[in-house]
Amino acid sequence: MNDLPASRGSLERTKRVWAYLFLILPIIFYVLIRFYPTFYAFYLSLTNWDIVSKDKQFIGLENYRNIMQDQVFWKTLSNTGKYVLFGLPVSLLLGFSLAYHIDKAGRGEGFFKAVYFIPYITSMVAVAWVWRWLYQPAPIGVFNKILISIGLPQQQFLFSQSQALFSILATTIWADVGFQMIIFLAGIKGISVQYYEAAEIDGANSRDKLFRITLPLLKPTIVFLIVTGTIRYLRIFTQVLNMTYQGEGGPLNSTKPLVLYIYNSAFRSFDMGYASAMTVLLFLIILLITLIQLRVMKSED
Amino acid sequence: MKTNKTIYTTIRFLVLSLFGALMLFPFVWMLATSFKRGADVFNLSIIPAAPTFANYGRLLSSSNFPWWFMNSLIVGMTVTVSVLIFDSLVGFTLSKYQFRGKKVVFLLILSTMMIPTEMLVIPWYIMSNQLHWVDTYWGVMFPGLMSGFGTFLMRQFFSSVPDDLLDAGRIDGLNEFRIWYKIAMPLVRPALSALAIFSFIGNWNAFMWPLIVSNDVNMYTLPVGLSFFNGEFQSQWEMVMTGASVATIPVFIMFLLFQKQIIQGIALTGVKG
Numbered sequence: 001m002n003d004l005p006a007s008r009g010s011l012e013r014t015k016r017v018w019a020y021l022f023l024i025l026p027i028i029f030y031v032l033i034r035f036y037p038t039f040y041a042f043y044l045s046l047t048n049w050d051i052v053s054k055d056k057q058f059i060g061l062e063n064y065r066n067i068m069q070d071q072v073f074w075k076t077l078s079n080t081g082k083y084v085l086f087g088l089p090v091s092l093l094l095g096f097s098l099a100y101h102i103d104k105a106g107r108g109e110g111f112f113k114a115v116y117f118i119p120y121i122t123s124m125v126a127v128a129w130v131w132r133w134l135y136q137p138a139p140i141g142v143f144n145k146i147l148i149s150i151g152l153p154q155q156q157f158l159f160s161q162s163q164a165l166f167s168i169l170a171t172t173i174w175a176d177v178g179f180q181m182i183i184f185l186a187g188i189k190g191i192s193v194q195y196y197e198a199a200e201i202d203g204a205n206s207r208d209k210l211f212r213i214t215l216p217l218l219k220p221t222i223v224f225l226i227v228t229g230t231i232r233y234l235r236i237f238t239q240v241l242n243m244t245y246q247g248e249g250g251p252l253n254s255t256k257p258l259v260l261y262i263y264n265s266a267f268r269s270f271d272m273g274y275a276s277a278m279t280v281l282l283f284l285i286i287l288l289i290t291l292i293q294l295r296v297m298k299s300e301d
Numbered sequence: 302m303k304t305n306k307t308i309y310t311t312i313r314f315l316v317l318s319l320f321g322a323l324m325l326f327p328f329v330w331m332l333a334t335s336f337k338r339g340a341d342v343f344n345l346s347i348i349p350a351a352p353t354f355a356n357y358g359r360l361l362s363s364s365n366f367p368w369w370f371m372n373s374l375i376v377g378m379t380v381t382v383s384v385l386i387f388d389s390l391v392g393f394t395l396s397k398y399q400f401r402g403k404k405v406v407f408l409l410i411l412s413t414m415m416i417p418t419e420m421l422v423i424p425w426y427i428m429s430n431q432l433h434w435v436d437t438y439w440g441v442m443f444p445g446l447m448s449g450f451g452t453f454l455m456r457q458f459f460s461s462v463p464d465d466l467l468d469a470g471r472i473d474g475l476n477e478f479r480i481w482y483k484i485a486m487p488l489v490r491p492a493l494s495a496l497a498i499f500s501f502i503g504n505w506n507a508f509m510w511p512l513i514v515s516n517d518v519n520m521y522t523l524p525v526g527l528s529f530f531n532g533e534f535q536s537q538w539e540m541v542m543t544g545a546s547v548a549t550i551p552v553f554i555m556f557l558l559f560q561k562q563i564i565q566g567i568a569l570t571g572v573k574g
Contacts, residue, residue, distance in 0.1 A: 011471070012399075014477070015398055015399075015477060016398065016399075016400045018398070018476075018477035018478070019394050019398035019400045019403075019477075020400065022390050022391070022393075022394045022477075022481075023391065023394055023406060025387070026387055026390070026391045026410075026447055027406070029387075029446060029447050030409065030410060030413060030447070033421075033425075033443065033444060033446075034413045034416060034421070035409075035413075036424070037420075037421045037424035037425060037428070038416050038420065038421065038424075040424040040427075041420045041421070041423060041424055044423065044424070051427065051430070098317075098320075101313050101316070101317055102317060104310075104313060105310060105313045105314050105317055106310060107310075107314055108314065108317070108318075110560075111321075112317055112321060113564055114556070114560055114564075115321040115324055115325060116321065116324055117563075117564065117567075118324075118325075118328075118553070118556060119324065119327075119328075121502050121506075121552055121556060121563070122328075122506075122549050122552055122553075123505070123506040123508075123523070123524050123527070123548045123549060123552065124506060124508065124524075125506075125508055125524040125525075125527050125528050125531075125548065126331075126524075126527060126544075126545035126546075126548040126549050127327075127545075129527070129531045129541050129544075129545050130327045130328075130330070130331045130542065130545050131327065133334075133538050133541060133542065134327060134330070136538075139343045140343065140538060142330060142345065145345055146345075174324070174327075179567065182564055182567050182568055183567070183568060185568070186568035231417075235417065235418075235419065237419075237508075237509060238508045238509070238524075241528070242528055242531070246532075247532075259419050262419055263419075263509070266422075266423050266426075267426070267513055272423055272427070275423060276420075276423050279417070279419050279420035279423065280420065282417055282419055282420065283416065283417055283420050286415065286417055287415060290415050
């Protein structure tokens with residue numbers, strides 16, 4: 001206290017010591033629970049370990065070569081692609097329309113936000129089973145009962161190879177749209193009123209304002225939602241495991257996403273090496289998407 | 302012109318309400334069915350003919366739901382406390398101290414957000430198997446005790462805390478730990494509550510890792526238990542809906558209590574990315 005000026009340097013040193021002290025446990029955690037497992041997954045992908053055997057046999061890139069020949073891998077990868085390509089655009093478009101109209105409605109904003117957002121924070125296991133029930137054939141399933149009552153034929157939904165994936169996707173979008181809406185709404189609210197006022201003076205109609213002001217200014221929000229959304233849809237798992245017969249991603253693998261195939265390979269067949277190799281590929285896909293995002297964001301600035 | 306606008310606003314309001322009702326429809330049906338029995342289950346009506354709590358009674362007596370509920374509560378709360386302590390401590394350190402290696406530590410922690418959980422679960426499982434963490438609370442919890450996302454979030458918030466306040470504490474003779482705890486933490490309370498809520502809800506709903514690391518029925522968390530329970534009771538949809546209701550209601554209550562913080566928090570973290 002008394003020797004304050006002289007102790008400037010020693011105060012800085014004390015602060016540095018505390019900083020390192022604060023970081024000891026976290027650094028141990030991140031090294032042991034994040035980085036070491038990441039490298040271990042890369043290593044496992046080069047072995048054919050089945051968790052029971054004592055030795056891990058190093059087999060080089062054979063897992064990767066086998067993956068390239070694996071029809072189920074390509075099937076699940078293409079299913080995953082379908083989830084992303086069909087699901088995300090619909091979810092984004094709906095989320096944006098909701099945000100746009102809720103912003104303009106003026107009344108009931110808090111209420112609408114709550115109603116549309118609540119599915120997003122509900123347990124996906126619960127959601128999946130509720131929807132699985134809604135999709136059942138009559139006299140159990142509500143959707144089919146409604147179809148019959150308005151004179152339309154019953155649909156197979158989850159039991160059909162052509163409809164099951166889209167049925168699961170509808171559930172996913174229902175659960176997801178509130179998140180997109182909240183982020184879009186925050187983005188819309190962040191746009192200064194002055195832009196709109198100036199545009200009005202120039203005689204712009206609401207369509208001009210939407211396409212010339214709102215959407216261009218929301219570009220960072222849109223990029224963010226596309227990237228996080230792509231990653232979220234790439235990782236679809238829980239709903240498929242809970243909505244398909246015995247969690248197999250059927251009928252006939254028609255709904256099975258990559259992550260479910262990875263899960264089954266690792267924890268039902270105990271093909272740890274093979275499953276790890278697939279997680280490495282998933283990691284590389286996500287890395288690529290993140291890098292593209294960084295690139296796009298940077299060119300924005 | 303004016304009436305035109307009013308009509309538009311009214312139509313907008315009505316369409317949004319109708320759409321909103323459709324969004325809530327699965328929940329309404331879920332709850333309604335959980336109070337139905339027998340043939341009434343096949344009835345489309347939202348109001349049960351003879352409302353009954355019998356399904357809930359049966360759920361409690363014939364399954365391990367109370368255990369699963371408690372497990373989820375323990376896991377959710379412990380992980381949340383850990384995340385609040387460590388993410389804010391690390392966020393604080395990375396925002397308020399100058400030391401060698403700071404940038405590297407920050408980038409490394411940030412980069413963990415890019416690693417997909419799917420890649421880590423296999424090594425985590427092997428680790429848990431060797432260290433006998435399977436079927437323990439620790440096994441369910443350890444992967445989530447700290448998070449890159451929370452650290453990043455807290456660092457942003459601590460950077461808006463003025464250094465003068467911290468220096469005032471130093472002059473009063475507080476050590477750095479107390480400066481973090483007594484001065485800095487209370488100033489970022491909104492961020493802490495947002496982080497707490499996300500962390501709790503995230504853990505409450507987590508499915509893949511708890512499914513992998515628990516074999517013992519008594520160690521399941523609620524989503525894992527619900528998944529197995531539903532598989533078993535598949536033909537008794539009123540029981541499935543009762544289970545789903547039990548898993549959903551706590552989140553509903555939390556949402557109603559903290560609606561503002563949750564929505565603000567999502568918007569905030571989302572926009573910042």
